[in-house]
Amino acid sequence: MTPLDSKLPNVGTTIFTLMSQLAEQHRAINLSQGFPDFQPPPELLELVVQALGGRYHQYAPMPGSMALRTAIAEKLRALYSVQADPVTEITITSGATEAIFDAIQAVVRRDDEVIVFDPCYDSYEPSVTLAGGRTVHLPLTFPDFRIDWQRLRETLSSRTRLVIVNSPHNPSGALLTPADFERLAELLRPYDCYLLSDEVYEHVVFDGARHATALAHPELAQRCFAVFSFGKTYHATGWKLGYAVAPPALSAELRRVHQYVTFASTSPLQQALALFLAAHPEHHLQLPAFYQERRDYFARALAATKLRPLPAAGTYFQLADYGAVSELRDVEFARWLTIEHGVATIPISVFYRDPPDARLVRFCFAKENVTLDAAAQRLRRL
Numbered sequence: 001m002t003p004l005d006s007k008l009p010n011v012g013t014t015i016f017t018l019m020s021q022l023a024e025q026h027r028a029i030n031l032s033q034g035f036p037d038f039q040p041p042p043e044l045l046e047l048v049v050q051a052l053g054g055r056y057h058q059y060a061p062m063p064g065s066m067a068l069r070t071a072i073a074e075k076l077r078a079l080y081s082v083q084a085d086p087v088t089e090i091t092i093t094s095g096a097t098e099a100i101f102d103a104i105q106a107v108v109r110r111d112d113e114v115i116v117f118d119p120c121y122d123s124y125e126p127s128v129t130l131a132g133g134r135t136v137h138l139p140l141t142f143p144d145f146r147i148d149w150q151r152l153r154e155t156l157s158s159r160t161r162l163v164i165v166n167s168p169h170n171p172s173g174a175l176l177t178p179a180d181f182e183r184l185a186e187l188l189r190p191y192d193c194y195l196l197s198d199e200v201y202e203h204v205v206f207d208g209a210r211h212a213t214a215l216a217h218p219e220l221a222q223r224c225f226a227v228f229s230f231g232k233t234y235h236a237t238g239w240k241l242g243y244a245v246a247p248p249a250l251s252a253e254l255r256r257v258h259q260y261v262t263f264a265s266t267s268p269l270q271q272a273l274a275l276f277l278a279a280h281p282e283h284h285l286q287l288p289a290f291y292q293e294r295r296d297y298f299a300r301a302l303a304a305t306k307l308r309p310l311p312a313a314g315t316y317f318q319l320a321d322y323g324a325v326s327e328l329r330d331v332e333f334a335r336w337l338t339i340e341h342g343v344a345t346i347p348i349s350v351f352y353r354d355p356p357d358a359r360l361v362r363f364c365f366a367k368e369n370v371t372l373d374a375a376a377q378r379l380r381r382l
């Protein structure tokens with residue numbers, strides 16, 4: 001047989017896996033991959049145990065548990081004044097990653113263009129490639145990570161099928177505002193182009209800011225798939241459960257894909273989350289303060305090092321400039337820091353097609369204080 005011709009020739013093991021492996025190999029403190037080292041809410045865990053002891057072991061309904069979709073609709077209404085019909089507009093998926101993949105497969109056809117803003121999350125481009133589309137990378141402005149509206153205007157065309165935005169933004173923490181969405185709506189208006197709004201860090205926003213959802217913009221909502229993650233909200237990234245919200249016609253197409261990717265997502269966890277959301281609709285309200293305290297704790301710890309943190313408005317990531325420590329490029333620096341100093345980070349060039357000439361690495365501060373203290377102690381030696 002002829003050797004298999006890869007459909008994703010540029011994809012190897014992700015940097016997140018590589019850095020976590022390197023961290024393990026060198027017993028480094030792992031502040032690279034984006035996962036918390038604290039537990040989900042205890043009552044939610046009890047509900048999971050109950051669900052496992054109950055009769056929730058067979059396939060969930062294809063679009064997701066109706067009780068969970070209803071709870072999500074209620075949350076969207078209470079939090080953002082967004083009306084979403086749980087029957088036709090909300091679909092439970094196996095993580096936001098699956099929602100992103102499904103949305104992309106649903107709309108992108110051969111040779112369509114998909115605009116992403118670098119630095120961007122790594123799952124977007126492979127999903128576009130598998131759909132036969134072409135990813136067009138536009139850099140966010142540097143170092144404040146804003147959309148360059150002029151470049152977007154010049155790049156949009158009748159070939160553009162989808163634009164992907166992410167706010168709060170991984171890895172920079174930058175936020176899109178309602179004014180940004182207004183600008184985006186104006187620019188997309190002339191085109192038959194969809195919007196994928198990745199809002200998985202919706203509850204991790206700081207300094208009194210409010211998360212702006214694309215769904216609250218009536219015009220954008222008509223062309224938008226918004227994706228969310230229970231993993232991020234409930235400190236349970238390993239559960240791989242999320243959801244997509246989109247108008248009925250878009251949800252119907254997304255479900256056609258979802259039906260043949262996973263058919264349905266894990267049943268007992270959906271049951272537990274439905275009960276938890278109904279019993280504790282306010283749980284997410286404490287998340288901004290909870291994560292802000294961690295951001296500030298880590299920033300104070302970094303202040304005693306030669307690393308310089310960049311402003312962080314949201315997400316549980318902190319970018320830091322290591323220019324005062326080393327001239328190494330970021331990938332080599334991240335390896336060196338892991339191997340020689342026992343702290344694993346993510347170099348930000350991996351989020352770019354054409355990285356800027358910067359000396360930045362990303363730390364995940366969703367960690368217990370003892371973990372952050374231990375990392376800071378090592379970083380002080382740099």
Ligand SMILES: Cc1ncc(COP(=O)(O)O)c(C=O)c1O
Nearest residue numbers: 095096097121170200229231242
């Ligand atoms: C920007 C962004 N989108 C999507 C995801 C994936 O979310 P999930 O774990 O729910 O698939 C992540 C996870 O790190 C992320 O950072």
